[in-house]
Amino acid sequence: QVVLVESGGGLVQAGGSLRLSCAASGRTFSRYGMGWFRQAPGKERRFVAVINWTGARTYYTDSVKGRFTISRDNAKNTVYLQMNNLKPEDTAVYYCAAEAASGPAIAANEYDYWGQGIQVTVSS
16 A cells, blocks of 8 residues: 655746655555656646656656656655746646556556645746
């Protein structure tokens, strides 16, 4: 069992930055691939970024490449999403998720555990 808790969301102006954190419970965190997804109002949940269990492999959706960076600290059981040059279209509820097959996985249905989500709002 893994419990995920996101933090760091909020309201920011376009061009600004936020860093999301996702703290995980459980002793096997280091073996999980970790992903970030987002869901805008009226839209389906979509993949944003993923990092494999070692941190050596990362993937991003095209719209965030060069702006977002995913990282992890296995000693702290935490995964991060650094978001720079934010745009209004980045506004969404952001979810972190854990995938027991070590990652990296892009499809939401490959993930086993989900956080409750955190709001990110980017004003123009």
